[in-house]
Amino acid sequence: MKARFLMFVIALACLTGAIGVLAQVAPFSPPTVTTFREAYIFAGPGPANPQVGTLYADQPVLLVERNRAGNWVRIQMVDANGFVYREGWILSGYLNERASLAFSQVPINPMPDNNPEYSATFSQRELYAVPYVPAGISQAMLDVYARGQALGNLPNVITKVGDSLVASDEYLTPMAHPSRALSAFDFLTPIINQYGASMALPSAAASIGLSSFAVVDPMWANPELGCQPGETPLTCEYRVKRPVVAFIMFGPNDVRAITDVGFGQQMRAIVMQTMEAGVIPVLNLFSIHPNDQYQAQAINFNRQLIALANELQVPLINLWAGARSLPNYGLDIDNIHLTYSGYDYLFYDGGNDAYSGVALHNLFSLVTLGQIQQAVAPLTAPTPEAVPTASG
């Protein structure tokens, strides 16, 4: 009798535990979704993949996976018998039901975003081989972060370094706005909560007309942002803000003024200074219009950035590849600046990541920042009150 009772208790405990485990890892149930416009279906999450079909507006499909950045999703067309007769990838920005979706719950497919074999030109293969956002953060960057903590860098502070595309009030600055419409990108919330306030202040190292040479010229430093005589904009920004991450993008100005080799050397110097300051540099490939007279040079500039990122194991955002799917490659009428979303806060309800170059750039940057956030979490505890003021 006692033995039977004991066995009953053990069985009951096992059953309770099993139910608890199942509740926590309930399998993902693909939701039914539709698009508001016709969409090309690709074999992978990017235009450098075979096109496998077309999805018509309001045609119901199942959403089964997403890519790491969340700008593409894999869908399945299912007949009445449940047979999957077509599947592939579409831009998530075309979905009707974005506000009711939670991409944090959608499984991530780690397959390459693009297949270099399907690039339009041979010179673009190297660019298509780079994912939209990094797959992970290297040990070298964790070492940089640790150095920064020892130097007193603030764990909740990030900054941006670059020309007018970066200095724009629509790039990263909206993180500081209290309003948000993240739509399906719910997983961005903890990232914005930790780092958003630090973007309220302008960067001394981001300005219209800035180039990879000007950012290390003291004459470009702004005393109104706390810069001291003889101090370069880059040095000033790192001293005043004490950030842990710097999003760095140069190229649109430099491509019209210097050689790709010279650009590579300057970017190396900028990245080295950034790492010595204990700041994790995040590099960005920049978008260029195929008809731009500097298109070939821009490809070479981006290749310099790829080589630099690979050598120093620095996170690299592939805005060039991501923007290939956007109207006019994410570029405004001047074919230099990125198209704006029209919002001063983070707004993705309208699928802006499929239309606005800046919105896509913000998405890629925030996803990358989230990877850094997760990777460095064991190294320090965040201090929400440690946000710099403008006093310098």
Added chain:
Amino acid sequence: MKNVLTFVLLLGLTLLLAACGGGAAAPTSAPEGAQAPDSAVAPPADDAAALAVEAYLTAKVAGDREGVAANICAALESRIDAETLSFNAVQAALEEMSCASDAGGATVTCTGRITAVYGGENRDFPLATYAVTQEDGEYKWCGEPTAS
């Protein structure tokens, strides 16, 4: 007689007006290879340090590598390319530049500004105080004095 007197008075008046019509002092010749900026008040010819700084700033804004190299101090030679290309991406011009040596001779203070235009947006860079050194008998621009 009256006509002669009138003529003499008119002639005298004309000469007087001509003597007073010079206005500001005519600028001295600009340093070789440089273009005199708008509304510049050139330093005296014996203020070699100020002239060197003006030559340097002119070359920098123009993207003139030879001019930059000729007027930069040896300690900053590694920055020649950076200094030359710094304003390459914008339309830059010097306005109302006027430089003069400070007491002690170690620095030159300039007034005026560099105006930069890019994509329809303007930005001004006020000129400041610059360190100078003397190398082989010639003054060279040597950056901005850092805060002590």
